[in-house]
Amino acid sequence: xxxxxxxxxxxxxxxxxxxxxxxxxxxxxxxxxxxxxxxxxxxxxxxxxxxxxxxxxxxxxxxxxxxxxxxxxxxxxxxxxxxxxxxxxxxxxxxxxxxxxxxxxxxxxxxxxxxxxxxxxx
Amino acid sequence: xxxxxxxxxxxxxxxxxxxxxxxxxxxxxxxxxxxxxxxxxxxxxxxxxxxxxxxxxxxxxxxxxxxxxxxxxxxxxxxxxxxxxxxxxxxxxxxxxxxxxxxxxxxxxxxxxxxxxxxxxx
Numbered sequence: 315x316x317x318x319x320x321x322x323x324x325x326x327x328x329x330x331x332x333x334x335x336x337x338x339x340x341x342x343x344x345x346x347x348x349x350x351x352x353x354x355x356x357x358x359x360x361x362x363x364x365x366x367x368x369x370x371x372x373x374x375x376x377x378x379x380x381x382x383x384x385x386x387x388x389x390x391x392x393x394x395x396x397x398x399x400x401x402x403x404x405x406x407x408x409x410x411x412x413x414x415x416x417x418x419x420x421x422x423x424x425x426x427x428x429x430x431x432x433x434x435x436x
Numbered sequence: 437x438x439x440x441x442x443x444x445x446x447x448x449x450x451x452x453x454x455x456x457x458x459x460x461x462x463x464x465x466x467x468x469x470x471x472x473x474x475x476x477x478x479x480x481x482x483x484x485x486x487x488x489x490x491x492x493x494x495x496x497x498x499x500x501x502x503x504x505x506x507x508x509x510x511x512x513x514x515x516x517x518x519x520x521x522x523x524x525x526x527x528x529x530x531x532x533x534x535x536x537x538x539x540x541x542x543x544x545x546x547x548x549x550x551x552x553x554x555x556x557x558x
Contacts (some may be wrong), residue, residue: 318498319514366462422442
């Protein structure tokens with residue numbers, strides 16, 4: 315494949331909120347994009363894996379256990395370290411990029427209505 | 437640390453071309469930003485590691501061995517697979533994000549004037 319993918323084009327085809335889509339595979343990690351709107355993501359952690367959030371558009375409320383919540387804006391990046399309880403939400407649509415190990419379950423060990431398997435993220 | 441970093445702010449402080457700066461560490465990979473202008477990067481490969489390019493601003497000429505060269509624009513993403521000879525260049529300034537394994541040497545085994553150690557990328 316001698317062409318690149320465009321993130322905006324991929325996001326145009328993402329209809330569902332809280333449904334990460336794998337857009338690239340680099341070594342042991344997946345790069346994913348997702349749209350967030352609402353508060354459907356439960357508090358969770360990834361026991362053995364860090365998770366990187368990068369804001370492509372909109373704003374995201376990042377909540378981390380024992381920390382003050384903070385707002386992430388377009389161009390902001392934050393790494394949730396392994397084992398740290400966290401939750402993200404957004405009132406309006408927020409478009410994000412994620413960098414996660416291939417083994418990472420996107421809602422950790424918490425299974426809810428929004429939880430997707432890796433196959434569902436292809 | 438309960439705040440995120442902003443990519444644009446980091447890039448404002450990057451003065452030198454071809455000098456990747458580590459902005460985040462997630463599992464076994466580094467996320468880096470760099471500014472490219474000119475043709476100083478030699479043909480090289482990363483024997484055991486994939487390398488992801490994401491264009492933040494500007495355009496990048498991507499050359500891959502035995503493939504037609506192609507232009508990457510803002511929002512485009514491409515993964516150079518391990519062992520594949522490649523070279524990137526840009527006539528005007530191009531701002532990129534890289535995802536690389538921590539072990540990746542940014543110019544592969546080719547050492548030139550622009551080659552930076554990981555310490556120089558901190």
